[in-house]
Amino acid sequence: MSHLPPAALTGIAQDDASTSPPGRGTRAGFARINDWMHRYSWAVAMTVAIVITVGGLVILESGRMRIAAEYETALDAKSATAQLSALAADIATLSAQGQAIALKPDAAYKNQFEATAAHVRRALATLDAYYRRIGDDTALASFAQIRAAANDAIERSAQPAATPSDASTDKDMTLDAALSLLRLNEEQRAQHALDASRADQRISTLCVAALCALNIVLFLLLFRNLGIQLDKQDRVQKALITQQEELDRLVFERTRQLEALAWHLQSVSEDEKTQLARELHDELGSILTASKMDVAWVRGKLRESEPAMAEKLSRAIGNLDQGIALKRRIIEDMRPTVLANFGLVTALRSLVDEAAQRNGWTVEADLPDDDVKLGEAIEIALFRVAQETLTNAAKYAHASRICIALTLDPANVALAIDDDGIGIRPQDLKRTQTHGLVGMRQRVSARGGRFEIERAAPHGTSIRVSMPRERVHVDVDVDGASARAAA
DSSP: OOOOOHHHHHHHHHHHHHTSOHHHHHHHHHHHHHHHHHHHHHHHHHHHHHHHHHHHHHHHHHHHHHHHHHHHHHHHHHHHHHHHHHHHHHHHHHHHHHHHHHHSOOHHHHHHHHHHHHHHHHHHHHHHHHHHHHTOHHHHHHHHHHHHHHHHHHHHHHSOOSSOOHHHHHHHHHHHHHHHHHHHHHHHHHHHHHHHHHHHHHHHHHHHHHHHHHHHHHHHHHHHHHHHHHHHHHHHHHHHHHHHHHHHHHHHHHHHHHHHHHHHHHHHHHHHHHHHHHHIIIIIHHHHHHHHHHHHHHHHHHTTTOHHHHHHHHHHHHHHHHHHHHHHHHHHHHSOHHHHHHOHHHHHHHHHHHHHHHHTOEEEEEOOSSOOOOOHHHHHHHHHHHHHHHHHIIIIIOOSEEEEEEEEOSSEEEEEEEEOSSOOOHHHHSOSOOHHHHHHHHHHHHTTOEEEEEEOSSSOEEEEEEEESOOOOEEEEETTEEEEEOO
């Protein structure tokens, strides 16, 4: 089999990638875009709404400025129209005053004429500045002719003449017609500016309405999207709550099954210990006793004739006695005969006295004077807890004093054991590898009781056990088998 270089392998991989379906990448891109839109649609909608609002404000401000400029144009045109009318009247007044001066030269008439002429010149200067400012070349050319005709009319009116000539009359009529035409032009300018301002107002109103409608639509879409997201989150939360409840139910059910299984295993273990203890007592005990009797008989026969052999048989009898004692200790550990024959109180007192003699402890026992019947299961559980506690105190606590108390009421039984040893460490309370503590907890909890262990002050360990005196029958199916716990 030939080996390809890395470059060739890279080329083949690129060829394979290039020959992949072209729509797959496109669909993935659309999926990413769709997911992005679903996730950030609210931000997009808010950004669009802000942009539209700012753009609308800019449009409205420019429209307001145009409307203000058009209104100013209309006002200026109206003012120019009024000034042109006043100018026509002043020119007519000048002509009349000139005729009055020609008929009757008087200083008062001359002063009035000069004042009217000055007023006409000021009006001409104002109108000239107006037309230059608006930049209307046609109107400015017409006004230049009017200004020249007006200045000519002032000069003609200043010359005394008995009667006006036809030429002056024609010039005055031409001037009036030019002023009327220019006034009409300004009126049209003012009307056009007003029409344009009204049109801009209508456009601004439509723009405002359109922007408001668009923003309303965007906000409706935004709130709808938020509602969809909230509804989705609510559904997900409800689904999680449902799953959590289902998990809690399963955990509770499994816990009950494990408790029932543990109690079943403990019951089976106790039954097996009882059966084994009975077999050891009946079978092994009888064998050891018979063997001892036979060896003792042989030793008696050989004591005088074979003293060395009799000595060996004596040592064999001692070994048999040690085996019988070991058998008794094993039987007592597996199934205390004191507990079976005399009850829990006597068994606890015997257990504590033996442990005190073996370890040199000082014992304070607060036990009932008379024995009580609590049921085999409860008595076994309490005895095993006391047995394990005293064993731990001897192995780890290095105690010198033990206090044990058993209290009973119509509903519960409580066992308390205290020592003055080094005390249990806090980290040991949380360890799951301490099978002794786990076994004690399991024995008590399987009977519906409560097990508490803590470090006593200033040192030592304190154990508290509380169990109900009666327990209802509970059937729990463990792997198809029924494990029954009963009081």
